[in-house]
Amino acid sequence: MSRQAGQNFNKFVHWGRNVVAVGRNYRDHCAELGHAVPTKPLLFMKPPSSYLEEGSGPIVIPRGCRSCHHEVELGVVIGSVCGDVHEDDVMPRVAGYALALDMTARDFQEEAKKSGGPWTMAKCFDTALPVSRFISAKELSDPSGVKLWCKVNEEMRQNGSTADMVFNIPYLISYISQYFTLHPGDLVLTGTPAGVGPVHPGDVISAGLGDLITMKFTVAQKE
Numbered sequence: 001m002s003r004q005a006g007q008n009f010n011k012f013v014h015w016g017r018n019v020v021a022v023g024r025n026y027r028d029h030c031a032e033l034g035h036a037v038p039t040k041p042l043l044f045m046k047p048p049s050s051y052l053e054e055g056s057g058p059i060v061i062p063r064g065c066r067s068c069h070h071e072v073e074l075g076v077v078i079g080s081v082c083g084d085v086h087e088d089d090v091m092p093r094v095a096g097y098a099l100a101l102d103m104t105a106r107d108f109q110e111e112a113k114k115s116g117g118p119w120t121m122a123k124c125f126d127t128a129l130p131v132s133r134f135i136s137a138k139e140l141s142d143p144s145g146v147k148l149w150c151k152v153n154e155e156m157r158q159n160g161s162t163a164d165m166v167f168n169i170p171y172l173i174s175y176i177s178q179y180f181t182l183h184p185g186d187l188v189l190t191g192t193p194a195g196v197g198p199v200h201p202g203d204v205i206s207a208g209l210g211d212l213i214t215m216k217f218t219v220a221q222k223e
């Protein structure tokens, strides 16, 4: 895919497609939140309306939220239809990647977990999905051992590697595709490593993926 095609794909990705997120996919993150390591992928969705492109404004902590956490993640951008795809056939169907923050209203999530309700209020608010530019599969030929990090006000908070995923990318996409079909432009968030924590209005979050990408977002509070 040419650079121009990649940029176009990026726009397409941002404004229309499904976002499937995987939770508890790193052992160290399960440990920090006191959860057992899952035996099958834990899935939830984020809406396309939660996308936030770098340079287009701040991450806005939702009204009433007292604990909004950063979660740095590798996003996988689907390039061709995946319906009931075998693990061995997944990677040719990946168009590329994006670095993402799965911003999470942790207090809303705790409330939902207590009541047995869905995580919608915690995960789906406007600006809850800051993303980098599109990274083509050619640029990142091996996503299975790439470093990902997140700093808040220059302090390192998360410093992990995709090598430590519980379920790897082919397995995750094959698994998801057995239940619902993934289409070009859909994004799969692959979970976060340890070190998640709160951000506050005025903070600057920066994040990086290997030596390919760095991105920066400021934080604001919805009145």
Ligand SMILES: O=C(O)/C=C/C(=O)CC(=O)C(=O)O
Residues within 6 Å of the ligand: 021, 022, 023, 024, 025, 026, 029, 033, 035, 071, 102, 104, 109, 190, 191, 192
């Ligand atoms: O189980 C919890 O308390 C929280 C789980 C998450 O927010 C899951 C993720 O989004 C993740 O692991 O990346």
Ligand SMILES: [Mg+2]
Residues within 6 Å of the ligand: 021, 022, 023, 071, 073, 102, 191, 192
């Ligand atoms: Mg997450």
